[in-house]
Amino acid sequence: MEPTIQSGRRSLLKYAGLASIIFLAGCETMVPRGGERAPTPTPTPPPVTSGLPTDQTHHRIALLVPLSGKNAGVGQSLANATTMALLDTKAGNIRMTNYDTAKGATVAARKAIADGNKLVIGPLLSDNVVAVANIARPAGVPILSFSNDAGVAGNNVFLLGHIPSQSIDRVVSYAKSKGMSRFAALVPNGVYGQRASSALLRSVKDVGGTVVSIQNFSRDSRSVEAATKKLSENGDFDAVLLADNGTMAIKAAPFIRKNASGSAKILGTDLWNTSSNLAGSPAMRGAWFASVSDGLYRQYAGKYRSRYGRAPFRLSSLGYDSVLLTVKVAQNWEVGTPFPIEQLTDSGGFIGLDGVFRFRRNGVSERALEVQEIKSGSFTVVDAAPKGF
Template sequence: MAEKIKLEQSETRRRSLLKWAGVSSIVFLAGCQSIVPRGAEPPPPPTAAPTPAPVTAGIPTDQTHHRIALLVPLSGNNAGVGQSLANATTMALLDTKAENIRMTSYDTAKGVTAAAQQAIRDGNKLIIGPLLSDNVVATANIARPAGVPILSFSNDAGAAGNNVFLLGHIPSQSIERVIDYSKSKGMTRFAALVPNGVYGQRASSTLLRKVRDVGGTVVSVQTYNRDANSVEAATRKLAQNGDFQAVLIADNGDMAIKAAPYIRKNASSSAQILGTDLWNTSSKLAGSATMRGAWFASVSDGLYRQYADKYRARYGTAPFRLSSLGYDSVLLTVKVAQNWKVGTPFPINQLTDKGGFIGLDGVFRFMPNGISERALEVQEVRAGSFGVVDPAPKGF
């Protein structure tokens, strides 16, 4: 375990926590009436930022800090993303100068059950993490009886609810957003390629429901295994039930790059290609000529790019895209901590504020079922870059 504590500074003790957003170099967290300025210049690299205090033997007991547990994999196959999430939470604690929060990291790779049990024994009132959906279920079985809520990085909607809140981006929301935009451009006949498996089943269900809701028609939905022969065979079947104006590739950017040429060759030379927020993490997509003009919905990258610059300056490497969730989890906690008495249970009711919150990934809020709803923008694949064709709303 490694414990992150924001060191006391005499100047900041005279400042009200309500003004922490003014000193944060990236973003502030607030209700939906707050606005994050776009186009701001990236902040200069930090010169002499303090670092969290090292872990000492045992967990200190005090009456001045909120105890928060961070459950992430710090060893094993997922150590890279876990460490990136941990680094992001450290940055957020430093940027917000949150003196009343004590965060302790627990390595889920060494056993998520043991990590969760130790977190509860140490007196933590909130758990941030874990990363994997199976780990969320295991953690909830321990945290729920103790009355400790969970802010998980998972995007598995099946793990949400009953004091478990998901920070992860829900794929169905990006599908709904891009269908709405396509309909606004006059498209009513849709087709889709979806991978075999749970993700593909959920994507197909979302497409069918959303197209029906907007008054359109789903001409064809074809499934495939993730290999070239299967993808090509699926594209040949796409147009068997008639022409379509748009086709959704419900998969990551690499699979979209493989599928697009087959769509053009076997199914449609002109249909609009649509994608999900999985495309936002593809480093190859913007370099593919076949994908030019394709649309996908995702969170905005404006504030994330500023954060990534600062992260690289501090840690000497690029952050995982998912690490923004770690930063935002701390921003949310700091916001709630303004009206949270130390030693009392975490005020869960504040998480479902209909006005929502603002973070690196834009405006978001938690619905009563524990799933996060996010304001998404529609991006277009261009030559070497992505361009915004429909900005994300400023609030709900």
């Protein structure tokens, strides 16, 4: 992370009040990570609006998420989060209308723009971002997407999603600070694995370390075991990046302990932040991973479960933060005028449920990440996230 500068601190102070909003209705109950359901669900309240407002006193914002089909659970959790944020902030000058991308992202985008919305929040999937941008860009309407695919960012498309390469940078830097200089990696076949490999090579080079071996695997036990046996063919290493989700990490860790350098530190990405079962795996104990902080998220999750009768999807914090950001910008945004895009790239950044973040000029979000260690039954923060940029 870049060192904190005085102007950044001043800017962050301006936004600190927004993050404090989630304390308005504190909670005592801790909720599990991910999208597990509570035992007694309650009916979901209706969307913020059932139709477009007829007055000219509100900013019209479109929320494009899947509200039907296989991703409806995630989409509804995002929609619920935006509703909560609007209620918590008492944003009387904003009206949000939901559009279902499962029925066609292009159709949803055309309807949103025709309805006069000046900002699009969403969509969720990178393919949908491309489709929506083709409609929104010519109209001069910016997009705050939940995607983490940096390839679709830029030209009025801003990504709220957590970028995997940033978590790799963070955990590699931390490992190097603890004396580790020789790195290896297990990465899945496919685009995610290719990007993780590239990120590791770049991160290790930046810290002056050496990449000893990178092995690909398919998502089955036989392939993982074969890949771990090949890891040490080029020599021992101090740390091994296991760039996959928590389920695959649990499968792969015993093979790493058995076939690779036995004392090597296992490193992971922010994908592990949604996998509470990692803490129950003996082979994963002592592993490090970098992710956004969960401190404010836990309080939000308690409020969410109280309101909706179920735990939120972890991704839904992006929906809440998108509204915090919009409300802040709307304080100086004249109704009926284009969204002030230039305010999104404030170098001091913003504060949300997931900590401090800012948008780079290329539309990719940069986040302050913490490093956590997997203990027996819990995660422990071993290096706190920076409080500014």
